Amino acid sequence: MPSNIFKSRLIKSGLVASILLLASGASFAAQQVNLTAGPxxxxxxxxxxxxxxxxxxxxxxxxSTATCSAANPAVVTTAASTTAPAVMSGWSPVVITVPTGQDLQINLANNLSFTPTGSTTxxxxxxxxxIVGQLGGGLGNVSQRTTTTSPTHAAQNATWPIAGDATGPQNIPPPQANRVQSFSTEVAATPATTIQTPTSLTWTAPRPGTYLLESGTHPSIQGPMGLYGIVVVTAAPAGATVGCAYxxxxxxxxxxNYNAEIPLLLSEIDPVQNDxxxxxxxxxxxxxxxxWSGLPGGCGNPTYVVSASTPACYPPAVNYTPLYxxxxGVAFNNKSSAISASYSLFAPLPSTATTPITGSVLVRFVNAGLRMHVPSIVGSLTTPAVVPPGVTKAPVPGFSLVAEDGNPLPGVSRVQSEVFLAAxxxxxxxxxxxxxxxxALPVFDRELSLSANSTARDAGMLAYLSINGADLPSAAKTAFAAVKANPDTYNSVIAGQTL
Known part of the structure; x- marks a missing residue:
């Protein structure tokens, strides 16, 4: 009898444990976002x-408590819903947010499919x-990596052979290992008109912070083409409760702690490479x-003719020269109207926090470009969270550095007027x-990426932070006056004579 009671208790304990495990699994289910890559x-x-x-x-x-939005809201014609994806009128990076401690699952569909004119294939x-700095999505798993055969390198003869010696010394390059095409799980493309089952990519409890999202396939090509965004892992503000970034x-x-957040993604465009x-x-x-080789008979040479046996290839990324x-995703336009100037006016991410916003705003800088940039916020004040002993906390010009690559900075808060962002x-x-x-507070690149197509000045990497509905300065909303030519006066010229 005691044995039967003991077995009964074990069974009941096992059932309770199973229920608790199932409940735990449900509470820690991955937060999902649907994403599509396309032209x-x-x-x-x-x-x-x-x-x-x-x-x-x-x-x-x-x-799902994870969210996805366009970094440039101006290109969103219709926001995404539970029944339909977002409708876009142009290109924009994306911002994905996921609560701290939750797994992130991105269901990726690939519509990078291009049908040449006159062809059906x-x-x-x-x-x-x-996600740079995070393992997941196949990154870190060698079996998920896609490689291609490295090209064969021809023997190299001496540049200055001995006179009369037709052979001379040769350099025979050794065989090279395969080249990596995709660093993580590769997703095949299908036309947008074809129903496609998205590929689920998972990151287990990503670390809190701000991270660059980009393509892991031919990064030197697909990155500059615009396949990038921001991933934010945080406990966002809610009601009267402040947010916790780290x-x-x-x-x-x-x-x-913070009361609102504004993601700012810096990037570049090389129109020649993209074309x-x-x-x-x-x-x-x-x-x-x-x-690409450019040598006679090789892809890229001016005499190279594209055919079934000699197909086209990607251009050399080493010639990358950004002009925008x-x-x-917005290049500032100094000759814009009040409406288009507002495209460079960015507000904090939507949240359920109490308004108006008080306290502090976390600005998340991300450099998705291949060049360095040095953003600066003009006219901002910051109250350092950690000060030296004997120093009273008080607002000072500039901003406080909080974290770098998702790693909180230790010790006394560092206050600067700009910050260096490598690629x-x-x-x-x-x-x-x-x-x-x-x-609104202006933000600009002190590295002086402030032009467009090498001709327009006062353009490019310039934007404004709109906190609590702050508007653009009046000068930014007024269209530039038409250029006017004024006659020159030369007092030393004799009347009736011309130069």
């Missing part, structure tokens, strides 16, 4: 239309996803793996909420 077009201040590839947010997954371009060392503690990539993938014959500079770098900085009645 787009960026219209720039000088009127140029540049071919791009980009991400767009798909239908909202019911019950599309050129399908594979792609993949990488947890503290002890359970329940928070190292970095060359677009022409290649739209050619009647295209090879994803053929390497953007913040959140792929992220920095979180903190500013105080501006006083009521102030205009």
């Amino acid at each position: 787009a077009t960026a219209t720039l201040p000088d009127g140029s239309a540049v071919p791009m590839w980009g991400y767009s947010c798909g239908t909202i997954v019911s019950g 599309p050129n399908n371009i594979p792609t993949s996803l990488v 947890p503290g060392a002890t359970a329940g503690a928070c190292a970095v 060359a990539v677009s022409a290649a993938v739209n050619a009647a014959y295209f090879s994803e793996t053929l390497v 500079y953007l913040v959140n 792929g770098k992220t920095h979180d900085v903190m500013i105080d909420v501006p006083a009521a009645g102030r205009t």
Whole structure:
């Protein structure tokens, strides 16, 4: 009898444990976002239309606490819903947010499919996803990596052979290992008109912070084409509860609190390279793996004729020369109207926090370009969270550095007026909420990426932070006056004579 009672208790304990485990699994289910990679077009201040590839947010997954939005809201014609994806009028990077401690699952569909004129066979371009600084989505799993055969390098003869010696010494390059095409799980492409089952890519409990999202396939090509965005892992503000960007060392503690957040993604466009990539993938014959050479008979040479046996190839990324500079997918236009100037006015991410916003704003800088940039916020004040002993906390000009590449900075808060961003770098900085009645705070690149197509000045990497509805300065909303030529006066010229 006691044995039967003991067995009964074991069974009941096992059932309770199973229920608890199932409940735990449900509470920690991955938060999902639907994402689509596809072709787009960026219209720039000088009127140029540049071919791009980009991400767009798909239908909202019911019950998921992860969110997806366009960094440039101006290109969103219709926002995504639980029944339909977002409709975009142009290209924009994306911003994905996921609560701290939750798994992130991105369901990626690939519409990078291009059907050449006069053909029925599309050129399908594979792609993949990488969150720089996080393992997941296939990154870190060698079995998920896609490689291609390295090209054979011909023997190299002596540049200055001995007279009369037809052979001379030769350099025989050794065979090389395969080249990596995709660093993470590769997703095949199908035309947008074809129903495609998205590929689910998972990141297990990504670390809190700000991270660059980009393609892991041919990054030197697909990155500059526009396949990038921001991933934010945070406990966002809600009601009167402040947000926690980075947890503290002890359970329940928070190292970095904030009241609102504004993501700013800096990037560049090389229209020549983008045009060359677009022409290649739209050619009647295209090879994803053929390497550009430029030598006689090689792809890229002026005499090279594209055919079934000699297909087109990607251009050399080493010639990358950006001519347009953007913040959140927008290049500032100094000759814009009040309406188009507002495209460079960025507000905090939507939240359920109490309004108006008080306290501090976390600005999340991400450099998705291949050049360094040095953003600066003009007129901002910051109250350092950690000050030296004997120093009273008080607002000072500049911003406080909070974290670098998702890693909180230790010790006394560092206050600066600008921050260096190498390619792929992220920095979180903190500013105080501006006083009521102030205009929006300007942000610009002190590296001087302030031009467009090498001709337009006062353009490019310039934007404004609109906190609590702050508007643009009046000068930014007024269209520039038409150019006027004034006659010169030369007092030394004798009357009746001309120069």
